[in-house]
Amino acid sequence: MTKLHSLAEYVVHAQFSTERSELSAHILDTVTAWICGQATPEGEQLGKKLNEEHPILQGVLQDDVLNQVTVNCAITRLSEIDDIHLASCITPGSVIIPTALTLCSNLKVDFSLTTFTDAVIAGYDLMTRLGKAIKGTELLYRGIWPTYFCAAFGTAATSARILGLSEKETVHALALALNLSTGGISRGSEMPFRWFTLGYAARSGCMASLIAAKGFTGSSQMLEGNWFEQTYGIEADTAAIVEDLGQDGILKRISMKPFCSAKQVIPSIYGFSKLLDQGISLDDIKEVNLFVPLPFVSMIKNRPTNRLSSLSSAPYQLAAAAYHPAGLYDISRNEILNSEEIRSFMDKVHVIGDSTLLSYYPEKWPTRIEIKTSSHGIASEMVTDSPGDPEMKLSSEEMKRKVHSFLDPILGARQAAEVIELGRNSVFDKCSLLNLYKTIRR
Numbered sequence: 001m002t003k004l005h006s007l008a009e010y011v012v013h014a015q016f017s018t019e020r021s022e023l024s025a026h027i028l029d030t031v032t033a034w035i036c037g038q039a040t041p042e043g044e045q046l047g048k049k050l051n052e053e054h055p056i057l058q059g060v061l062q063d064d065v066l067n068q069v070t071v072n073c074a075i076t077r078l079s080e081i082d083d084i085h086l087a088s089c090i091t092p093g094s095v096i097i098p099t100a101l102t103l104c105s106n107l108k109v110d111f112s113l114t115t116f117t118d119a120v121i122a123g124y125d126l127m128t129r130l131g132k133a134i135k136g137t138e139l140l141y142r143g144i145w146p147t148y149f150c151a152a153f154g155t156a157a158t159s160a161r162i163l164g165l166s167e168k169e170t171v172h173a174l175a176l177a178l179n180l181s182t183g184g185i186s187r188g189s190e191m192p193f194r195w196f197t198l199g200y201a202a203r204s205g206c207m208a209s210l211i212a213a214k215g216f217t218g219s220s221q222m223l224e225g226n227w228f229e230q231t232y233g234i235e236a237d238t239a240a241i242v243e244d245l246g247q248d249g250i251l252k253r254i255s256m257k258p259f260c261s262a263k264q265v266i267p268s269i270y271g272f273s274k275l276l277d278q279g280i281s282l283d284d285i286k287e288v289n290l291f292v293p294l295p296f297v298s299m300i301k302n303r304p305t306n307r308l309s310s311l312s313s314a315p316y317q318l319a320a321a322a323y324h325p326a327g328l329y330d331i332s333r334n335e336i337l338n339s340e341e342i343r344s345f346m347d348k349v350h351v352i353g354d355s356t357l358l359s360y361y362p363e364k365w366p367t368r369i370e371i372k373t374s375s376h377g378i379a380s381e382m383v384t385d386s387p388g389d390p391e392m393k394l395s396s397e398e399m400k401r402k403v404h405s406f407l408d409p410i411l412g413a414r415q416a417a418e419v420i421e422l423g424r425n426s427v428f429d430k431c432s433l434l435n436l437y438k439t440i441r442r
Contacts (some may be wrong), residue, residue: 028423065379074199088131127154137362155205175218
Protein backbone atom coordinates (compact mmCIF):
# COMPACT_ATOMS: atom_id res chain seq x y z
CA MET A 1 0.00 0.00 0.00
CA THR A 2 1.41 3.39 -0.98
CA LYS A 3 1.41 6.39 1.35
CA LEU A 4 -1.32 8.03 -0.72
CA HIS A 5 -3.44 4.88 -0.35
CA SER A 6 -2.94 5.00 3.43
CA LEU A 7 -3.95 8.65 3.53
CA ALA A 8 -6.99 8.03 1.34
CA GLU A 9 -8.14 5.19 3.58
CA TYR A 10 -7.76 7.51 6.57
CA VAL A 11 -9.66 10.38 4.93
CA VAL A 12 -12.57 8.17 3.89
CA HIS A 13 -13.00 6.19 7.09
CA ALA A 14 -11.50 8.08 10.05
CA GLN A 15 -13.89 9.02 12.85
CA PHE A 16 -12.98 11.72 15.34
CA SER A 17 -15.63 11.33 18.01
CA THR A 18 -13.30 12.44 20.84
CA GLU A 19 -12.22 15.61 19.00
CA ARG A 20 -15.55 16.86 17.69
CA SER A 21 -16.38 18.87 20.80
CA GLU A 22 -13.01 20.66 20.56
CA LEU A 23 -13.79 21.71 17.02
CA SER A 24 -16.49 24.20 18.02
CA ALA A 25 -13.88 26.62 19.42
CA HIS A 26 -11.97 26.51 16.14
CA ILE A 27 -15.15 27.08 14.14
CA LEU A 28 -16.02 30.11 16.27
CA ASP A 29 -12.45 31.39 16.04
CA THR A 30 -12.39 30.99 12.26
CA VAL A 31 -15.81 32.55 11.74
CA THR A 32 -14.65 35.55 13.78
CA ALA A 33 -11.64 35.87 11.48
CA TRP A 34 -13.91 35.46 8.44
CA ILE A 35 -16.28 38.25 9.51
CA CYS A 36 -13.38 40.53 10.47
CA GLY A 37 -11.65 39.89 7.17
CA GLN A 38 -14.73 41.13 5.34
CA ALA A 39 -14.32 44.48 7.10
CA THR A 40 -10.80 45.12 5.79
CA PRO A 41 -10.15 47.01 2.54
CA GLU A 42 -8.80 43.84 0.94
CA GLY A 43 -11.76 41.82 2.20
CA GLU A 44 -14.25 44.32 0.82
CA GLN A 45 -12.57 44.17 -2.57
CA LEU A 46 -12.54 40.38 -2.62
CA GLY A 47 -16.05 39.93 -1.27
CA LYS A 48 -17.87 42.60 -3.26
CA LYS A 49 -15.94 43.86 -6.25
CA LEU A 50 -14.94 40.47 -7.62
CA ASN A 51 -18.46 39.09 -7.36
CA GLU A 52 -20.57 42.14 -8.15
CA GLU A 53 -18.82 45.00 -9.91
CA HIS A 54 -15.90 43.48 -11.77
CA PRO A 55 -16.29 40.89 -14.52
CA ILE A 56 -13.61 38.53 -13.16
CA LEU A 57 -16.03 36.11 -11.51
CA GLN A 58 -19.23 37.08 -13.29
CA GLY A 59 -21.21 35.44 -16.05
CA VAL A 60 -21.35 31.67 -15.90
CA LEU A 61 -19.01 31.68 -12.88
CA GLN A 62 -20.88 34.18 -10.71
CA ASP A 63 -22.66 31.62 -8.58
CA ASP A 64 -19.93 29.00 -8.71
CA VAL A 65 -19.49 27.49 -5.25
CA LEU A 66 -15.78 27.05 -5.89
CA ASN A 67 -15.43 30.78 -6.41
CA GLN A 68 -17.12 31.24 -3.05
CA VAL A 69 -14.48 28.93 -1.57
CA THR A 70 -11.76 31.09 -3.14
CA VAL A 71 -13.09 34.33 -1.71
CA ASN A 72 -14.11 32.93 1.68
CA CYS A 73 -10.70 31.38 2.39
CA ALA A 74 -8.85 34.47 1.20
CA ILE A 75 -10.92 36.79 3.37
CA THR A 76 -10.53 34.60 6.45
CA ARG A 77 -6.77 34.27 6.17
CA LEU A 78 -6.04 37.97 5.61
CA SER A 79 -7.47 38.79 9.05
CA GLU A 80 -4.35 37.44 10.83
CA ILE A 81 -6.43 36.21 13.75
CA ASP A 82 -6.86 32.66 12.47
CA ASP A 83 -5.39 29.58 14.15
CA ILE A 84 -1.96 28.09 13.43
CA HIS A 85 -0.03 24.84 13.82
CA LEU A 86 3.43 25.91 14.93
CA ALA A 87 5.47 22.83 14.03
CA SER A 88 4.40 23.04 10.37
CA CYS A 89 3.87 26.83 10.12
CA ILE A 90 0.41 26.09 8.66
CA THR A 91 -2.74 28.11 9.36
CA PRO A 92 -5.31 25.36 8.68
CA GLY A 93 -8.51 26.87 10.05
CA SER A 94 -8.65 29.71 7.51
CA VAL A 95 -8.50 27.17 4.68
CA ILE A 96 -10.32 24.07 5.90
CA ILE A 97 -13.29 25.53 7.79
CA PRO A 98 -14.46 28.05 5.14
CA THR A 99 -14.10 25.34 2.51
CA ALA A 100 -16.14 22.79 4.46
CA LEU A 101 -18.79 25.28 5.54
CA THR A 102 -19.16 26.69 2.02
CA LEU A 103 -19.46 23.25 0.44
CA CYS A 104 -21.92 21.87 2.99
CA SER A 105 -24.07 25.00 2.85
CA ASN A 106 -24.39 24.62 -0.91
CA LEU A 107 -24.83 20.85 -1.24
CA LYS A 108 -27.87 19.70 -3.20
CA VAL A 109 -28.10 16.62 -0.99
CA ASP A 110 -28.35 16.32 2.77
CA PHE A 111 -25.24 15.90 4.89
CA SER A 112 -24.62 14.86 8.47
CA LEU A 113 -22.83 16.87 11.12
CA THR A 114 -20.51 13.91 11.58
CA THR A 115 -19.48 14.14 7.94
CA PHE A 116 -18.77 17.86 8.32
CA THR A 117 -16.73 17.56 11.51
CA ASP A 118 -14.76 14.51 10.36
CA ALA A 119 -14.02 16.19 7.03
CA VAL A 120 -12.72 19.29 8.78
CA ILE A 121 -10.50 17.40 11.22
CA ALA A 122 -9.12 15.19 8.43
CA GLY A 123 -8.32 18.32 6.44
CA TYR A 124 -6.56 19.92 9.40
CA ASP A 125 -4.54 16.75 9.88
CA LEU A 126 -3.42 16.20 6.29
CA MET A 127 -2.63 19.85 5.68
CA THR A 128 -0.41 20.12 8.75
CA ARG A 129 1.20 16.72 8.11
CA LEU A 130 2.29 17.89 4.68
CA GLY A 131 3.48 21.20 6.11
CA LYS A 132 5.62 19.44 8.67
CA ALA A 133 6.97 16.99 6.09
CA ILE A 134 8.22 19.81 3.86
CA LYS A 135 9.63 21.69 6.89
CA GLY A 136 7.28 24.63 6.50
CA THR A 137 8.97 26.53 9.34
CA GLU A 138 12.12 26.68 7.21
CA LEU A 139 10.50 27.20 3.81
CA LEU A 140 8.63 30.32 4.92
CA TYR A 141 11.89 32.20 5.31
CA ARG A 142 13.03 31.00 1.87
CA GLY A 143 10.08 32.71 0.23
CA ILE A 144 7.68 29.74 0.10
CA TRP A 145 4.40 30.18 1.96
CA PRO A 146 3.66 26.79 3.59
CA THR A 147 -0.08 27.39 4.00
CA TYR A 148 -0.37 28.27 0.32
CA PHE A 149 1.68 25.22 -0.67
CA CYS A 150 -0.41 22.81 1.43
CA ALA A 151 -3.86 24.33 0.98
CA ALA A 152 -4.93 22.24 -2.03
CA PHE A 153 -3.87 19.03 -0.29
CA GLY A 154 -5.92 19.93 2.80
CA THR A 155 -9.07 20.93 0.93
CA ALA A 156 -8.83 17.89 -1.34
CA ALA A 157 -9.04 15.73 1.78
CA THR A 158 -11.92 17.75 3.24
CA SER A 159 -13.93 17.92 0.03
CA ALA A 160 -13.34 14.23 -0.72
CA ARG A 161 -14.90 13.31 2.63
CA ILE A 162 -17.83 15.70 2.18
CA LEU A 163 -18.53 14.56 -1.37
CA GLY A 164 -18.32 10.89 -0.40
CA LEU A 165 -15.44 9.87 -2.65
CA SER A 166 -14.22 6.28 -2.53
CA GLU A 167 -10.71 5.39 -1.36
CA LYS A 168 -9.57 5.00 -4.97
CA GLU A 169 -11.02 8.36 -5.97
CA THR A 170 -9.50 10.03 -2.91
CA VAL A 171 -6.04 8.73 -3.83
CA HIS A 172 -6.28 10.55 -7.13
CA ALA A 173 -7.80 13.67 -5.58
CA LEU A 174 -4.80 13.92 -3.25
CA ALA A 175 -2.39 13.18 -6.09
CA LEU A 176 -3.91 15.90 -8.27
CA ALA A 177 -3.82 18.34 -5.35
CA LEU A 178 -0.08 17.76 -4.99
CA ASN A 179 0.33 18.54 -8.69
CA LEU A 180 -1.57 21.79 -8.17
CA SER A 181 0.53 22.88 -5.18
CA THR A 182 2.72 25.95 -5.25
CA GLY A 183 3.85 28.36 -2.58
CA GLY A 184 5.61 31.36 -4.07
CA ILE A 185 4.99 34.59 -2.18
CA SER A 186 4.32 37.88 -3.95
CA ARG A 187 4.14 40.93 -1.70
CA GLY A 188 2.12 43.83 -3.05
CA SER A 189 2.28 47.13 -1.21
CA GLU A 190 -1.32 48.36 -1.15
CA MET A 191 -3.63 45.50 -2.15
CA PRO A 192 -1.54 42.27 -2.20
CA PHE A 193 -2.97 39.42 -4.23
CA ARG A 194 -1.38 36.82 -1.95
CA TRP A 195 -4.74 36.27 -0.23
CA PHE A 196 -6.40 35.50 -3.54
CA THR A 197 -3.68 33.00 -4.43
CA LEU A 198 -4.30 31.17 -1.16
CA GLY A 199 -8.04 31.09 -1.80
CA TYR A 200 -7.44 29.78 -5.29
CA ALA A 201 -5.25 27.01 -3.89
CA ALA A 202 -8.14 25.99 -1.62
CA ARG A 203 -10.39 26.00 -4.67
CA SER A 204 -7.92 23.79 -6.54
CA GLY A 205 -8.13 21.12 -3.85
CA CYS A 206 -11.91 21.02 -4.20
CA MET A 207 -11.60 20.83 -7.97
CA ALA A 208 -9.16 17.93 -7.54
CA SER A 209 -11.87 15.98 -5.72
CA LEU A 210 -14.48 16.79 -8.34
CA ILE A 211 -12.14 15.73 -11.15
CA ALA A 212 -11.20 12.50 -9.35
CA ALA A 213 -14.89 11.72 -8.81
CA LYS A 214 -15.31 11.84 -12.59
CA GLY A 215 -12.74 9.10 -13.05
CA PHE A 216 -9.61 11.08 -13.85
CA THR A 217 -6.46 9.60 -12.35
CA GLY A 218 -2.88 10.41 -11.44
CA SER A 219 0.07 8.59 -9.94
CA SER A 220 -0.34 6.97 -6.55
CA GLN A 221 3.46 6.84 -6.20
CA MET A 222 4.06 10.55 -5.62
CA LEU A 223 4.98 10.17 -1.95
CA GLU A 224 7.19 7.11 -2.51
CA GLY A 225 10.31 8.72 -3.98
CA ASN A 226 11.87 12.16 -4.29
CA TRP A 227 9.02 13.74 -6.26
CA PHE A 228 8.99 16.91 -4.13
CA GLU A 229 12.68 17.52 -4.73
CA GLN A 230 12.46 16.81 -8.44
CA THR A 231 9.35 18.93 -8.94
CA TYR A 232 9.72 21.78 -6.44
CA GLY A 233 13.30 21.56 -5.19
CA ILE A 234 12.00 20.75 -1.71
CA GLU A 235 13.29 17.95 0.50
CA ALA A 236 10.33 16.24 2.14
CA ASP A 237 10.13 13.63 4.88
CA THR A 238 7.24 11.78 3.28
CA ALA A 239 7.34 9.01 5.87
CA ALA A 240 6.23 11.56 8.47
CA ILE A 241 3.02 12.21 6.53
CA VAL A 242 1.60 8.80 7.46
CA GLU A 243 3.21 8.40 10.87
CA ASP A 244 0.69 7.67 13.66
CA LEU A 245 -2.31 8.42 11.47
CA GLY A 246 -5.33 9.15 13.64
CA GLN A 247 -3.45 8.81 16.90
CA ASP A 248 -2.05 12.25 17.64
CA GLY A 249 -5.11 14.51 18.09
CA ILE A 250 -4.37 17.39 15.73
CA LEU A 251 -6.69 19.94 17.39
CA LYS A 252 -4.79 19.64 20.67
CA ARG A 253 -1.70 20.97 18.89
CA ILE A 254 -3.26 24.03 17.26
CA SER A 255 -2.57 27.54 18.58
CA MET A 256 -5.05 30.42 18.52
CA LYS A 257 -4.23 34.11 18.46
CA PRO A 258 -5.56 36.33 21.26
CA PHE A 259 -5.33 39.46 19.08
CA CYS A 260 -4.37 40.56 15.57
CA SER A 261 -0.71 39.79 14.91
CA ALA A 262 1.76 37.58 13.14
CA LYS A 263 2.28 34.67 15.52
CA GLN A 264 6.05 35.30 15.61
CA VAL A 265 5.41 38.56 17.50
CA ILE A 266 2.81 37.36 20.03
CA PRO A 267 5.33 35.89 22.54
CA SER A 268 7.12 39.26 22.60
CA ILE A 269 3.90 41.11 23.38
CA TYR A 270 2.98 38.60 26.07
CA GLY A 271 6.41 38.80 27.71
CA PHE A 272 6.32 42.59 27.52
CA SER A 273 2.93 42.72 29.22
CA LYS A 274 4.13 40.40 31.99
CA LEU A 275 7.09 42.69 32.71
CA LEU A 276 4.87 45.77 32.75
CA ASP A 277 2.65 43.99 35.27
CA GLN A 278 5.65 43.84 37.57
CA GLY A 279 5.53 47.62 37.87
CA ILE A 280 7.85 48.83 35.13
CA SER A 281 6.89 52.31 33.96
CA LEU A 282 6.85 53.08 30.25
CA ASP A 283 8.70 56.34 30.92
CA ASP A 284 11.45 54.39 32.69
CA ILE A 285 12.20 52.12 29.71
CA LYS A 286 15.47 52.85 27.93
CA GLU A 287 15.71 49.79 25.69
CA VAL A 288 13.78 46.64 24.79
CA ASN A 289 15.71 43.68 23.42
CA LEU A 290 13.83 40.79 21.88
CA PHE A 291 15.83 37.59 21.55
CA VAL A 292 14.09 35.33 19.03
CA PRO A 293 14.85 32.26 16.89
CA LEU A 294 17.15 33.27 14.05
CA PRO A 295 14.58 32.72 11.26
CA PHE A 296 12.26 35.34 12.81
CA VAL A 297 14.65 38.28 12.74
CA SER A 298 14.29 39.57 9.19
CA MET A 299 10.51 39.16 9.31
CA ILE A 300 9.72 41.02 12.55
CA LYS A 301 12.48 43.62 13.00
CA ASN A 302 11.26 46.31 10.61
CA ARG A 303 8.94 49.26 10.97
CA PRO A 304 5.59 49.05 9.20
CA THR A 305 4.75 50.56 5.84
CA ASN A 306 1.22 49.16 5.46
CA ARG A 307 -1.39 47.00 7.16
CA LEU A 308 0.31 43.68 6.46
CA SER A 309 3.78 44.78 7.60
CA SER A 310 2.32 46.33 10.77
CA LEU A 311 1.09 42.89 11.83
CA SER A 312 4.60 41.41 11.68
CA SER A 313 6.52 44.43 13.02
CA ALA A 314 7.67 43.72 16.58
CA PRO A 315 8.64 47.37 17.24
CA TYR A 316 5.22 48.57 16.12
CA GLN A 317 3.18 45.87 17.87
CA LEU A 318 5.01 46.47 21.16
CA ALA A 319 4.52 50.22 20.82
CA ALA A 320 0.83 49.65 20.20
CA ALA A 321 0.65 47.34 23.23
CA ALA A 322 2.32 50.05 25.32
CA TYR A 323 0.41 53.14 24.25
CA HIS A 324 -2.65 52.02 22.31
CA PRO A 325 -3.55 48.41 23.24
CA ALA A 326 -6.89 48.68 21.46
CA GLY A 327 -4.82 48.86 18.27
CA LEU A 328 -4.04 45.16 18.66
CA TYR A 329 -7.71 44.50 17.92
CA ASP A 330 -7.81 46.79 14.89
CA ILE A 331 -8.17 44.45 11.93
CA SER A 332 -8.34 47.06 9.17
CA ARG A 333 -5.47 49.29 10.32
CA ASN A 334 -6.54 51.90 7.82
CA GLU A 335 -4.14 54.28 9.49
CA ILE A 336 -0.80 53.21 10.98
CA LEU A 337 -0.27 54.80 14.40
CA ASN A 338 2.41 57.44 14.01
CA SER A 339 2.43 59.58 17.15
CA GLU A 340 5.68 60.80 18.65
CA GLU A 341 5.42 58.33 21.54
CA ILE A 342 4.88 55.43 19.12
CA ARG A 343 7.87 56.45 16.99
CA SER A 344 10.04 57.03 20.04
CA PHE A 345 9.18 53.65 21.54
CA MET A 346 9.88 51.82 18.29
CA ASP A 347 13.39 53.29 18.37
CA LYS A 348 13.97 51.49 21.66
CA VAL A 349 13.04 48.02 20.36
CA HIS A 350 15.77 45.76 18.98
CA VAL A 351 15.26 42.28 17.53
CA ILE A 352 18.20 39.92 18.03
CA GLY A 353 18.65 36.39 16.77
CA ASP A 354 19.46 33.82 19.43
CA SER A 355 20.62 30.40 18.25
CA THR A 356 20.01 28.84 21.69
CA LEU A 357 16.25 29.27 21.20
CA LEU A 358 16.31 26.88 18.25
CA SER A 359 16.27 24.01 20.75
CA TYR A 360 12.57 24.80 21.30
CA TYR A 361 11.80 25.41 17.63
CA PRO A 362 9.64 24.61 15.67
CA GLU A 363 7.27 22.94 18.16
CA LYS A 364 7.40 26.15 20.21
CA TRP A 365 8.15 29.69 19.05
CA PRO A 366 9.98 31.23 22.02
CA THR A 367 11.12 34.74 22.84
CA ARG A 368 13.30 36.13 25.61
CA ILE A 369 12.55 39.76 26.29
CA GLU A 370 14.92 42.06 28.16
CA ILE A 371 13.94 45.55 29.28
CA LYS A 372 16.60 48.02 30.36
CA THR A 373 15.28 50.73 32.67
CA SER A 374 16.70 53.97 34.04
CA SER A 375 16.04 53.24 37.69
CA HIS A 376 15.60 49.47 38.12
CA GLY A 377 18.31 47.95 35.95
CA ILE A 378 17.42 45.05 33.65
CA ALA A 379 14.27 42.93 33.81
CA SER A 380 13.82 39.87 31.62
CA GLU A 381 11.18 37.26 30.82
CA MET A 382 11.48 33.98 28.95
CA VAL A 383 8.34 33.03 26.98
CA THR A 384 7.96 29.56 25.53
CA ASP A 385 4.15 29.48 25.57
CA SER A 386 1.79 32.40 25.15
CA PRO A 387 -2.01 32.70 25.40
CA GLY A 388 -3.71 30.54 22.80
CA ASP A 389 -0.91 27.97 22.57
CA PRO A 390 -1.62 24.30 23.34
CA GLU A 391 -0.20 24.72 26.86
CA MET A 392 -2.23 27.91 27.41
CA LYS A 393 -5.50 27.23 25.60
CA LEU A 394 -7.97 30.10 25.57
CA SER A 395 -10.76 29.37 28.02
CA SER A 396 -14.39 29.65 27.01
CA GLU A 397 -14.56 33.06 28.69
CA GLU A 398 -11.34 34.25 27.03
CA MET A 399 -12.67 33.17 23.65
CA LYS A 400 -15.89 35.03 24.34
CA ARG A 401 -13.93 38.20 25.14
CA LYS A 402 -11.86 37.79 21.97
CA VAL A 403 -14.95 37.46 19.79
CA HIS A 404 -16.64 40.48 21.36
CA SER A 405 -13.46 42.56 21.07
CA PHE A 406 -13.36 41.95 17.34
CA LEU A 407 -17.02 41.63 16.37
CA ASP A 408 -18.77 44.22 18.56
CA PRO A 409 -17.40 47.14 16.45
CA ILE A 410 -18.54 45.36 13.28
CA LEU A 411 -21.82 43.65 14.21
CA GLY A 412 -22.75 45.11 17.57
CA ALA A 413 -22.69 43.25 20.88
CA ARG A 414 -26.04 41.52 20.40
CA GLN A 415 -25.23 39.95 17.04
CA ALA A 416 -21.72 39.09 18.22
CA ALA A 417 -23.32 37.16 21.08
CA GLU A 418 -25.49 35.33 18.54
CA VAL A 419 -22.37 34.34 16.59
CA ILE A 420 -20.84 32.97 19.80
CA GLU A 421 -23.94 30.91 20.53
CA LEU A 422 -24.13 29.55 16.98
CA GLY A 423 -20.43 28.76 16.94
CA ARG A 424 -20.55 26.87 20.22
CA ASN A 425 -23.52 24.81 19.00
CA SER A 426 -22.19 24.28 15.48
CA VAL A 427 -20.87 20.75 16.06
CA PHE A 428 -24.02 19.62 17.87
CA ASP A 429 -26.81 21.19 15.82
CA LYS A 430 -26.86 21.39 12.01
CA CYS A 431 -29.26 24.35 12.00
CA SER A 432 -26.75 26.32 14.08
CA LEU A 433 -23.98 25.46 11.62
CA LEU A 434 -26.01 26.54 8.59
CA ASN A 435 -27.26 29.68 10.33
CA LEU A 436 -23.66 30.55 11.11
CA TYR A 437 -22.90 30.53 7.40
CA LYS A 438 -25.96 32.69 6.68
CA THR A 439 -24.78 35.18 9.32
CA ILE A 440 -21.37 35.44 7.66
CA ARG A 441 -22.88 35.92 4.22
CA ARG A 442 -25.26 38.74 5.22
